[in-house]
Amino acid sequence: MKKLRVAVQKSGRLNEDSLKLLKDAGISIDNGKEQLKAASANFPLEVFYLRNGDIPQYLRDGVVDVAIIGENVLIEKGEDIITAEKLGFSKCRVSLAVPKSVKYNGLQDFEGKKIATSYPNTVQNYLAKNGISADLHIINGSVEIAPNIGLADAICDIVSSGSTLFKNNLKEVEVMLQSEAVLAVSPLISSERKEILSKLQFRIQSVLRARK
Ligand code: PRP
Numbered sequence: 001m002k003k004l005r006v007a008v009q010k011s012g013r014l015n016e017d018s019l020k021l022l023k024d025a026g027i028s029i030d031n032g033k034e035q036l037k038a039a040s041a042n043f044p045l046e047v048f049y050l051r052n053g054d055i056p057q058y059l060r061d062g063v064v065d066v067a068i069i070g071e072n073v074l075i076e077k078g079e080d081i082i083t084a085e086k087l088g089f090s091k092c093r094v095s096l097a098v099p100k101s102v103k104y105n106g107l108q109d110f111e112g113k114k115i116a117t118s119y120p121n122t123v124q125n126y127l128a129k130n131g132i133s134a135d136l137h138i139i140n141g142s143v144e145i146a147p148n149i150g151l152a153d154a155i156c157d158i159v160s161s162g163s164t165l166f167k168n169n170l171k172e173v174e175v176m177l178q179s180e181a182v183l184a185v186s187p188l189i190s191s192e193r194k195e196i197l198s199k200l201q202f203r204i205q206s207v208l209r210a211r212k
């Protein structure tokens with residue numbers, strides 16, 4: 001029998017809650033994430049542990065059928081990918097932040113400024129919509145350190161508790177978008193696997209209802 005191929009974040013904030021959701025849905029996953037691929041013993045599903053940023057492309061290519069992923073990643077890299085379900089965890093926002101010492105007057109302050117970010121498309125679109133052009137510096141992690149080391153005037157990154165901004169002497173000045181984990185579906189999913197997906201969704205929906 002065919003199995004539904006589910007992408008889950010390999011490590012990071014989504015990983016634990018994603019596996020917990022599957023567990024609460026009565027789906028047991030056999031081995032640890034060292035395997036990168038693990039099957040369920042009681043549901044026709046296998047989990048692929050992948051890097052967040054790679055997941056939209058895997059969905060697009062039909063290498064995986066569905067993914068538990070942050071909306072923020074889809075907005076940045078997978079606007080063509082369909083969301084089947086909002087999952088209610090890993091809530092965060094994608095925001096612009098500047099050093100605490102800087103007096104902030106409004107979005108126009110970003111004109112011509114250097115912004116370090118892992119979300120270049122999101123920032124680019126947001127600023128362009130507001131008629132502002134800035135110089136983006138793309139980095140993949142520890143973005144909040146950039147202003148302190150003279151790499152950028154500002155940053156754009158995920159904010160959850162706000163503690164990373166606080167520790168780096170930054171303040172959040174614009175919220176560009178709100179995000180949470182979602183169940184995303186490949187445009188190439190087969191009809192056979194779509195049937196498994198509806199069973200999975202049915203289970204997920206009852207878990208989410210019970211959590212409310
Ligand atoms: C993420 C994100 C922010 C931080 C936000 O980084 O990039 O830096 O969490 O969370 P907070 O508001 O609760 O502090 P992460 O720790 O995953 O590391 P990375 O950026 O180096 O990948």
Ligand code: MG
Pocket residue numbers: 141142143144157164
């Ligand atoms: Mg970070």
